[in-house]
Amino acid sequence: MSTNTLKRLPLAALAGAALLGLAACSEVPQVTVYEQGEYRGKADTRPWDGGEFKGDRAAWEKALKERARGQNEYNRVQ
């Protein structure tokens, strides 16, 4: 190996180290991508499935709507 090459070796090492050090300054994505949670518990039945409505969703909705409208006392006093 020539003396010239030996002289350049520390310079090349220094350049390599600087390159590695500067690499740490590059832009890294900072935003975490959150995983959308999914319900992991037991499955639930729908309110109109059992009991008196026996799967009749329309009847359940009607019953509930009537009940909700009953909260308006203007309907009752007039």
Added chain:
Amino acid sequence: MGRMKFLCDAERCIECNGCVTACKNEHEVPWGVNRRRVVTMNDGVPGERSISVACMHCSDAPCMAVCPTDCFYKTEDGVVLHDKDKCIGCGYCFYACPFGAPQFPNGPAAFGARGKMDKCTFCAGGPEETGSAAEYEKYGSNRLADGKLPLCAEMCSTKALIAGDANVVADIFRERVLRRGTGAEVWGWDAAYGGGEQKQERKQERKREGQS
């Protein structure tokens, strides 16, 4: 059917705590756990306001977002419920909830010692067989499956607390506000005993009494 919602009319709430009592009795909620409570601002000062607060069954519920065990779910009609068998009592939902709805049977204990979280179910029970003893023990009664609304709202004597499909609730409230007006005119002596002519009559009566 849209989304199930509660609405509390602060102009009507008289802080009777009937809703709190009805809820506790209907679901046999243990001592120290309050699924619903009444908050009063400026207590004793003219113009005080009370409001009944429980789980508001948020459309984008923060409790669901933070739960590490993913024990929350939302029903088709917009009621936020949870599976107590999956709950580890970490309390994250309590910190996330802006209404303080999640309750813990052992109070503010150490991590993992708080017990299973308990909250308002909109009287819709939970993920157990509808009407079963297990459902009642863990979540309380399931009135929604019987075609009934939450008992707190149905019991409310002044109809300050109303519940049901958001559209119906909004219609009731809109009509109410349009009829009664808003603000200071619905509070105080005039609202209770009448203003205008009645006030004049009272003044004249007092004048006559003074002359005689």
